Amino acid sequence: xxxxxxxxxxxxxxxxxxxxxxxxxxxxxxxxxxxxxxxxxxxxxxxxxxxxxxxxxxxxxxxxxxxxxxxxxxxxxxxxxxxxxxxxxxxxxxxxxx
Amino acid sequence: xxxxxxxxxxxxxxxxxxxxxxxxxxxxxxxxxxxxxxxxxxxxxxxxxxxxxxxxxxxxxxxxxxxxxxxxxxxxxxxxxxxxxxxxxxxxxxxxxx
Amino acid sequence: xxxxxxxxxxxxxxxxxxxxxxxxxxxxxxxxxxxxxxxxxxxxxxxxxxxxxxxxxxxxxxxxxxxxxxxxxxxxxxxxxxxxxxxxxxxxxxxxxx
Amino acid sequence: xxxxxxxxxxxxxxxxxxxxxxxxxxxxxxxxxxxxxxxxxxxxxxxxxxxxxxxxxxxxxxxxxxxxxxxxxxxxxxxxxxxxxxxxxxxxxxxxxx
Numbered sequence: 001x002x003x004x005x006x007x008x009x010x011x012x013x014x015x016x017x018x019x020x021x022x023x024x025x026x027x028x029x030x031x032x033x034x035x036x037x038x039x040x041x042x043x044x045x046x047x048x049x050x051x052x053x054x055x056x057x058x059x060x061x062x063x064x065x066x067x068x069x070x071x072x073x074x075x076x077x078x079x080x081x082x083x084x085x086x087x088x089x090x091x092x093x094x095x096x097x098x
Numbered sequence: 099x100x101x102x103x104x105x106x107x108x109x110x111x112x113x114x115x116x117x118x119x120x121x122x123x124x125x126x127x128x129x130x131x132x133x134x135x136x137x138x139x140x141x142x143x144x145x146x147x148x149x150x151x152x153x154x155x156x157x158x159x160x161x162x163x164x165x166x167x168x169x170x171x172x173x174x175x176x177x178x179x180x181x182x183x184x185x186x187x188x189x190x191x192x193x194x195x196x
Numbered sequence: 197x198x199x200x201x202x203x204x205x206x207x208x209x210x211x212x213x214x215x216x217x218x219x220x221x222x223x224x225x226x227x228x229x230x231x232x233x234x235x236x237x238x239x240x241x242x243x244x245x246x247x248x249x250x251x252x253x254x255x256x257x258x259x260x261x262x263x264x265x266x267x268x269x270x271x272x273x274x275x276x277x278x279x280x281x282x283x284x285x286x287x288x289x290x291x292x293x294x
Numbered sequence: 295x296x297x298x299x300x301x302x303x304x305x306x307x308x309x310x311x312x313x314x315x316x317x318x319x320x321x322x323x324x325x326x327x328x329x330x331x332x333x334x335x336x337x338x339x340x341x342x343x344x345x346x347x348x349x350x351x352x353x354x355x356x357x358x359x360x361x362x363x364x365x366x367x368x369x370x371x372x373x374x375x376x377x378x379x380x381x382x383x384x385x386x387x388x389x390x391x392x
Contacts, residue, residue, distance in 0.1 A: 009175040015236045016250060019229060026225040033218045040211045049364045054215060057374065070343045073100045077107040080351065113334045117348060120327045127320040131313060138309045147266045152310060155276065168245045198367045205371040269296045273303040
Protein backbone atom coordinates (compact mmCIF):
# COMPACT_ATOMS: atom_id res chain seq x y z
CA UNK A 1 0.00 0.00 0.00
CA UNK A 2 0.94 3.66 -0.15
CA UNK A 3 1.57 4.28 3.51
CA UNK A 4 5.23 3.81 4.39
CA UNK A 5 6.14 1.67 7.37
CA UNK A 6 7.38 3.54 10.43
CA UNK A 7 11.01 2.54 9.76
CA UNK A 8 10.93 3.69 6.12
CA UNK A 9 9.18 6.86 7.25
CA UNK A 10 12.05 7.56 9.66
CA UNK A 11 14.66 6.83 7.03
CA UNK A 12 12.91 9.16 4.62
CA UNK A 13 12.67 11.95 7.17
CA UNK A 14 16.32 11.57 8.18
CA UNK A 15 17.59 11.51 4.61
CA UNK A 16 15.57 14.56 3.67
CA UNK A 17 16.69 16.50 6.72
CA UNK A 18 20.32 15.59 6.09
CA UNK A 19 20.08 16.62 2.44
CA UNK A 20 18.37 19.87 3.39
CA UNK A 21 21.14 20.62 5.90
CA UNK A 22 23.84 19.92 3.31
CA UNK A 23 22.05 22.06 0.72
CA UNK A 24 21.73 24.87 3.25
CA UNK A 25 25.48 24.73 3.93
CA UNK A 26 26.20 24.63 0.19
CA UNK A 27 23.99 27.67 -0.36
CA UNK A 28 25.76 29.54 2.43
CA UNK A 29 29.15 28.76 0.89
CA UNK A 30 27.83 30.10 -2.41
CA UNK A 31 26.99 33.31 -0.55
CA UNK A 32 30.46 33.41 1.04
CA UNK A 33 32.07 33.05 -2.38
CA UNK A 34 29.95 35.86 -3.79
CA UNK A 35 30.98 38.01 -0.80
CA UNK A 36 34.66 37.31 -1.46
CA UNK A 37 34.30 38.35 -5.10
CA UNK A 38 32.47 41.49 -3.99
CA UNK A 39 35.34 42.22 -1.59
CA UNK A 40 37.85 41.68 -4.40
CA UNK A 41 35.89 44.03 -6.62
CA UNK A 42 35.76 46.67 -3.89
CA UNK A 43 39.58 46.42 -3.66
CA UNK A 44 39.83 47.15 -7.37
CA UNK A 45 40.38 43.67 -8.78
CA UNK A 46 38.72 42.57 -12.03
CA UNK A 47 36.27 39.84 -11.03
CA UNK A 48 35.98 38.26 -14.47
CA UNK A 49 39.73 37.89 -14.74
CA UNK A 50 39.89 36.56 -11.15
CA UNK A 51 37.51 33.77 -12.14
CA UNK A 52 39.71 33.02 -15.12
CA UNK A 53 42.83 32.91 -12.91
CA UNK A 54 41.11 30.50 -10.53
CA UNK A 55 40.19 28.26 -13.46
CA UNK A 56 43.72 28.38 -14.84
CA UNK A 57 45.33 27.62 -11.44
CA UNK A 58 43.76 24.16 -11.66
CA UNK A 59 46.03 23.36 -14.60
CA UNK A 60 49.75 22.57 -14.62
CA UNK A 61 52.24 24.97 -16.23
CA UNK A 62 52.69 22.57 -19.13
CA UNK A 63 48.95 22.31 -19.73
CA UNK A 64 48.66 26.09 -19.58
CA UNK A 65 51.42 26.57 -22.13
CA UNK A 66 49.99 23.98 -24.47
CA UNK A 67 46.52 25.52 -24.35
CA UNK A 68 47.97 28.97 -24.78
CA UNK A 69 49.88 27.80 -27.84
CA UNK A 70 46.83 26.19 -29.44
CA UNK A 71 44.77 29.27 -28.60
CA UNK A 72 47.34 31.58 -30.20
CA UNK A 73 47.47 29.33 -33.28
CA UNK A 74 43.69 29.44 -33.73
CA UNK A 75 43.44 33.16 -33.00
CA UNK A 76 46.19 33.85 -35.52
CA UNK A 77 44.47 31.68 -38.14
CA UNK A 78 41.30 33.71 -37.60
CA UNK A 79 43.05 37.05 -37.75
CA UNK A 80 42.31 37.85 -34.10
CA UNK A 81 45.97 38.47 -33.30
CA UNK A 82 48.65 39.76 -35.61
CA UNK A 83 51.83 37.90 -34.89
CA UNK A 84 53.16 34.55 -33.84
CA UNK A 85 54.52 33.52 -31.38
CA UNK A 86 52.58 35.42 -28.74
CA UNK A 87 54.74 34.66 -25.75
CA UNK A 88 58.33 34.28 -24.74
CA UNK A 89 57.48 31.17 -22.74
CA UNK A 90 55.76 29.70 -25.79
CA UNK A 91 58.93 30.37 -27.76
CA UNK A 92 60.96 28.50 -25.25
CA UNK A 93 58.59 25.60 -25.26
CA UNK A 94 58.68 25.42 -29.03
CA UNK A 95 62.49 25.41 -29.00
CA UNK A 96 62.43 22.66 -26.42
CA UNK A 97 60.05 20.68 -28.61
CA UNK A 98 62.33 20.74 -31.64
CA UNK B 99 54.58 24.24 -36.39
CA UNK B 100 52.06 26.66 -34.99
CA UNK B 101 50.80 28.16 -38.23
CA UNK B 102 47.86 26.21 -39.61
CA UNK B 103 47.86 25.22 -43.26
CA UNK B 104 45.48 27.14 -45.48
CA UNK B 105 43.04 24.21 -45.67
CA UNK B 106 42.94 23.76 -41.88
CA UNK B 107 42.57 27.52 -41.52
CA UNK B 108 39.52 27.42 -43.80
CA UNK B 109 38.03 24.48 -41.94
CA UNK B 110 38.54 26.28 -38.65
CA UNK B 111 36.95 29.48 -39.90
CA UNK B 112 33.98 27.62 -41.39
CA UNK B 113 33.36 25.54 -38.27
CA UNK B 114 33.55 28.58 -36.02
CA UNK B 115 31.22 30.60 -38.21
CA UNK B 116 28.73 27.73 -38.40
CA UNK B 117 28.80 27.27 -34.62
CA UNK B 118 28.40 30.99 -34.07
CA UNK B 119 25.41 31.04 -36.40
CA UNK B 120 23.80 28.08 -34.59
CA UNK B 121 24.46 29.66 -31.21
CA UNK B 122 22.95 32.92 -32.43
CA UNK B 123 19.78 31.08 -33.54
CA UNK B 124 19.67 29.22 -30.22
CA UNK B 125 19.97 32.47 -28.32
CA UNK B 126 17.16 34.02 -30.37
CA UNK B 127 14.92 31.03 -29.63
CA UNK B 128 15.69 31.51 -25.95
CA UNK B 129 14.47 35.08 -26.33
CA UNK B 130 11.33 33.92 -28.16
CA UNK B 131 10.56 31.48 -25.34
CA UNK B 132 11.00 34.21 -22.73
CA UNK B 133 8.66 36.42 -24.78
CA UNK B 134 6.02 33.68 -24.85
CA UNK B 135 6.19 33.28 -21.08
CA UNK B 136 5.93 37.06 -20.71
CA UNK B 137 2.86 36.99 -22.98
CA UNK B 138 1.37 34.19 -20.88
CA UNK B 139 2.01 36.17 -17.71
CA UNK B 140 0.40 39.26 -19.21
CA UNK B 141 -2.69 37.13 -19.96
CA UNK B 142 -2.87 36.13 -16.30
CA UNK B 143 -1.32 32.67 -16.39
CA UNK B 144 1.02 31.48 -13.64
CA UNK B 145 4.41 31.10 -15.30
CA UNK B 146 5.90 28.76 -12.70
CA UNK B 147 2.98 26.39 -13.04
CA UNK B 148 3.14 26.66 -16.84
CA UNK B 149 6.75 25.45 -16.71
CA UNK B 150 5.62 22.57 -14.53
CA UNK B 151 2.83 21.67 -16.95
CA UNK B 152 5.27 21.66 -19.86
CA UNK B 153 7.59 19.35 -17.91
CA UNK B 154 4.71 17.05 -17.01
CA UNK B 155 3.38 16.90 -20.59
CA UNK B 156 6.57 15.03 -21.55
CA UNK B 157 5.41 12.10 -19.41
CA UNK B 158 2.74 9.53 -20.13
CA UNK B 159 -0.43 9.40 -18.02
CA UNK B 160 0.80 6.24 -16.35
CA UNK B 161 4.16 7.80 -15.45
CA UNK B 162 2.35 10.87 -14.13
CA UNK B 163 0.08 8.81 -11.91
CA UNK B 164 2.94 6.73 -10.59
CA UNK B 165 5.01 9.77 -9.72
CA UNK B 166 1.99 11.47 -8.18
CA UNK B 167 1.36 8.41 -6.04
CA UNK B 168 4.96 8.20 -4.81
CA UNK B 169 4.96 11.94 -4.18
CA UNK B 170 1.76 11.70 -2.14
CA UNK B 171 3.18 8.78 -0.18
CA UNK B 172 6.35 10.69 0.71
CA UNK B 173 4.49 13.92 1.48
CA UNK B 174 2.11 12.02 3.72
CA UNK B 175 5.01 10.29 5.52
CA UNK B 176 6.53 13.72 6.15
CA UNK B 177 3.27 15.27 7.36
CA UNK B 178 3.07 17.65 4.40
CA UNK B 179 -0.43 16.49 3.46
CA UNK B 180 -3.12 15.17 5.74
CA UNK B 181 -4.87 12.36 3.97
CA UNK B 182 -4.31 9.58 1.51
CA UNK B 183 -5.12 9.04 -1.29
CA UNK B 184 -4.79 12.50 -2.84
CA UNK B 185 -6.52 11.85 -6.12
CA UNK B 186 -9.44 10.03 -7.57
CA UNK B 187 -7.32 8.79 -10.46
CA UNK B 188 -4.77 7.48 -7.99
CA UNK B 189 -7.59 5.63 -6.27
CA UNK B 190 -8.54 3.97 -9.49
CA UNK B 191 -4.98 3.01 -10.23
CA UNK B 192 -4.59 1.54 -6.78
CA UNK B 193 -7.75 -0.51 -7.21
CA UNK B 194 -6.47 -1.71 -10.54
CA UNK B 195 -3.19 -2.68 -8.93
CA UNK B 196 -4.76 -4.89 -6.31
CA UNK C 197 52.48 49.65 -14.63
CA UNK C 198 51.50 46.07 -14.82
CA UNK C 199 53.39 44.76 -11.82
CA UNK C 200 51.21 44.80 -8.70
CA UNK C 201 52.60 46.31 -5.51
CA UNK C 202 53.53 43.83 -2.79
CA UNK C 203 50.42 44.70 -0.75
CA UNK C 204 48.06 44.22 -3.70
CA UNK C 205 49.89 41.03 -4.54
CA UNK C 206 49.25 39.73 -1.02
CA UNK C 207 45.60 40.74 -1.15
CA UNK C 208 45.21 38.99 -4.48
CA UNK C 209 46.88 35.81 -3.25
CA UNK C 210 44.78 35.77 -0.06
CA UNK C 211 41.50 36.39 -1.86
CA UNK C 212 42.20 33.68 -4.42
CA UNK C 213 43.22 31.15 -1.78
CA UNK C 214 40.13 31.93 0.28
CA UNK C 215 37.87 31.58 -2.74
CA UNK C 216 39.56 28.34 -3.74
CA UNK C 217 39.07 26.98 -0.22
CA UNK C 218 35.38 27.94 -0.23
CA UNK C 219 34.90 26.42 -3.69
CA UNK C 220 36.61 23.23 -2.52
CA UNK C 221 34.23 23.00 0.46
CA UNK C 222 31.27 23.69 -1.81
CA UNK C 223 32.36 20.97 -4.19
CA UNK C 224 32.74 18.52 -1.30
CA UNK C 225 29.23 19.33 -0.11
CA UNK C 226 27.99 18.67 -3.62
CA UNK C 227 29.61 15.25 -3.35
CA UNK C 228 28.04 14.65 0.08
CA UNK C 229 24.61 15.50 -1.33
CA UNK C 230 25.09 13.11 -4.24
CA UNK C 231 26.13 10.42 -1.75
CA UNK C 232 22.95 10.98 0.28
CA UNK C 233 20.80 10.62 -2.82
CA UNK C 234 22.70 7.46 -3.75
CA UNK C 235 22.05 6.14 -0.23
CA UNK C 236 18.36 6.99 -0.58
CA UNK C 237 18.24 5.20 -3.92
CA UNK C 238 19.93 2.12 -2.44
CA UNK C 239 17.23 2.09 0.25
CA UNK C 240 14.56 2.02 -2.46
CA UNK C 241 13.44 5.65 -2.53
CA UNK C 242 12.65 7.42 -5.80
CA UNK C 243 15.33 10.08 -6.17
CA UNK C 244 13.43 12.26 -8.63
CA UNK C 245 10.45 12.42 -6.32
CA UNK C 246 12.75 13.09 -3.32
CA UNK C 247 14.09 16.16 -5.12
CA UNK C 248 10.54 17.28 -5.74
CA UNK C 249 9.62 16.78 -2.08
CA UNK C 250 12.64 18.85 -0.99
CA UNK C 251 11.58 21.62 -3.36
CA UNK C 252 8.01 21.50 -2.10
CA UNK C 253 9.06 21.54 1.56
CA UNK C 254 10.33 25.09 1.04
CA UNK C 255 6.75 26.23 0.49
CA UNK C 256 4.00 26.77 3.02
CA UNK C 257 0.92 24.53 3.00
CA UNK C 258 -1.14 27.40 1.58
CA UNK C 259 1.33 28.02 -1.23
CA UNK C 260 1.40 24.29 -1.98
CA UNK C 261 -2.37 24.09 -2.17
CA UNK C 262 -2.63 27.16 -4.38
CA UNK C 263 -0.04 25.85 -6.81
CA UNK C 264 -1.64 22.42 -6.80
CA UNK C 265 -5.00 23.98 -7.62
CA UNK C 266 -3.63 26.05 -10.49
CA UNK C 267 -1.73 23.03 -11.76
CA UNK C 268 -4.86 20.88 -11.68
CA UNK C 269 -6.80 23.61 -13.47
CA UNK C 270 -4.26 23.85 -16.27
CA UNK C 271 -3.84 20.08 -16.55
CA UNK C 272 -7.60 19.67 -16.75
CA UNK C 273 -7.87 22.38 -19.42
CA UNK C 274 -5.24 20.51 -21.45
CA UNK C 275 -6.89 17.13 -21.02
CA UNK C 276 -4.00 15.76 -18.95
CA UNK C 277 -6.29 14.75 -16.09
CA UNK C 278 -9.88 13.71 -16.26
CA UNK C 279 -11.67 15.21 -13.32
CA UNK C 280 -11.71 18.19 -11.05
CA UNK C 281 -11.02 18.70 -8.19
CA UNK C 282 -7.95 16.53 -7.85
CA UNK C 283 -7.58 16.56 -4.10
CA UNK C 284 -9.62 16.44 -0.97
CA UNK C 285 -7.53 19.21 0.55
CA UNK C 286 -8.13 21.33 -2.53
CA UNK C 287 -11.84 20.76 -2.06
CA UNK C 288 -11.64 22.12 1.42
CA UNK C 289 -9.71 25.15 0.32
CA UNK C 290 -12.22 25.87 -2.39
CA UNK C 291 -15.09 25.66 0.07
CA UNK C 292 -13.24 28.01 2.35
CA UNK C 293 -12.72 30.42 -0.53
CA UNK C 294 -16.38 30.69 -1.42
CA UNK D 295 -13.98 28.58 -10.16
CA UNK D 296 -11.23 26.30 -11.24
CA UNK D 297 -12.47 25.44 -14.71
CA UNK D 298 -11.02 27.80 -17.31
CA UNK D 299 -13.36 29.42 -19.81
CA UNK D 300 -13.14 28.08 -23.34
CA UNK D 301 -11.22 31.17 -24.53
CA UNK D 302 -8.64 30.93 -21.73
CA UNK D 303 -8.38 27.22 -22.38
CA UNK D 304 -7.57 27.92 -26.03
CA UNK D 305 -5.00 30.57 -25.11
CA UNK D 306 -3.37 28.18 -22.67
CA UNK D 307 -3.20 25.39 -25.19
CA UNK D 308 -1.80 27.67 -27.90
CA UNK D 309 0.82 29.18 -25.64
CA UNK D 310 1.95 25.79 -24.41
CA UNK D 311 2.14 24.34 -27.89
CA UNK D 312 4.08 27.36 -29.13
CA UNK D 313 6.53 27.15 -26.23
CA UNK D 314 6.94 23.41 -26.74
CA UNK D 315 7.67 23.98 -30.43
CA UNK D 316 10.26 26.67 -29.63
CA UNK D 317 11.88 24.46 -26.98
CA UNK D 318 12.01 21.59 -29.45
CA UNK D 319 13.77 23.80 -32.01
CA UNK D 320 16.15 25.05 -29.32
CA UNK D 321 16.95 21.50 -28.30
CA UNK D 322 17.62 20.55 -31.93
CA UNK D 323 19.99 23.48 -32.32
CA UNK D 324 21.79 22.31 -29.18
CA UNK D 325 22.22 18.95 -30.91
CA UNK D 326 23.46 20.64 -34.11
CA UNK D 327 26.04 22.58 -32.10
CA UNK D 328 27.23 19.40 -30.38
CA UNK D 329 27.52 17.76 -33.82
CA UNK D 330 29.63 20.63 -35.11
CA UNK D 331 32.01 20.35 -32.14
CA UNK D 332 32.22 16.59 -32.72
CA UNK D 333 33.04 17.27 -36.38
CA UNK D 334 35.74 19.74 -35.31
CA UNK D 335 37.17 17.18 -32.91
CA UNK D 336 37.21 14.52 -35.62
CA UNK D 337 39.19 16.95 -37.80
CA UNK D 338 41.78 17.29 -35.04
CA UNK D 339 40.78 20.61 -33.48
CA UNK D 340 40.89 21.12 -29.72
CA UNK D 341 37.27 21.57 -28.66
CA UNK D 342 38.00 23.30 -25.36
CA UNK D 343 40.13 25.89 -27.08
CA UNK D 344 37.52 26.30 -29.82
CA UNK D 345 34.96 27.22 -27.18
CA UNK D 346 37.42 29.73 -25.78
CA UNK D 347 38.01 31.24 -29.23
CA UNK D 348 34.27 31.60 -29.78
CA UNK D 349 33.94 33.35 -26.43
CA UNK D 350 36.86 35.65 -27.22
CA UNK D 351 35.54 36.53 -30.71
CA UNK D 352 32.64 38.31 -28.99
CA UNK D 353 35.09 40.88 -27.65
CA UNK D 354 36.83 43.72 -29.47
CA UNK D 355 40.60 43.66 -29.94
CA UNK D 356 40.97 46.39 -27.31
CA UNK D 357 38.90 44.47 -24.77
CA UNK D 358 40.92 41.34 -25.52
CA UNK D 359 44.22 43.12 -24.98
CA UNK D 360 43.05 44.73 -21.77
CA UNK D 361 41.85 41.44 -20.33
CA UNK D 362 45.03 39.72 -21.45
CA UNK D 363 47.09 42.39 -19.72
CA UNK D 364 45.17 42.12 -16.44
CA UNK D 365 45.33 38.34 -16.65
CA UNK D 366 49.09 38.41 -17.18
CA UNK D 367 49.48 40.84 -14.28
CA UNK D 368 47.53 38.59 -11.90
CA UNK D 369 49.23 35.43 -13.12
CA UNK D 370 52.62 37.04 -12.66
CA UNK D 371 51.71 38.22 -9.14
CA UNK D 372 50.74 34.64 -8.30
CA UNK D 373 53.89 33.14 -9.79
CA UNK D 374 51.94 31.35 -12.53
CA UNK D 375 54.06 32.88 -15.30
CA UNK D 376 57.67 33.96 -15.09
CA UNK D 377 58.06 37.14 -17.02
CA UNK D 378 56.23 40.29 -17.99
CA UNK D 379 55.06 41.34 -20.51
CA UNK D 380 53.59 38.17 -21.97
CA UNK D 381 52.88 39.40 -25.46
CA UNK D 382 54.32 41.60 -28.11
CA UNK D 383 50.91 43.12 -28.78
CA UNK D 384 50.56 43.92 -25.07
CA UNK D 385 53.92 45.66 -25.27
CA UNK D 386 52.73 47.80 -28.09
CA UNK D 387 49.55 48.70 -26.25
CA UNK D 388 51.49 49.68 -23.19
CA UNK D 389 53.79 51.88 -25.25
CA UNK D 390 50.80 53.48 -26.88
CA UNK D 391 49.28 54.13 -23.47
CA UNK D 392 52.29 56.07 -22.21
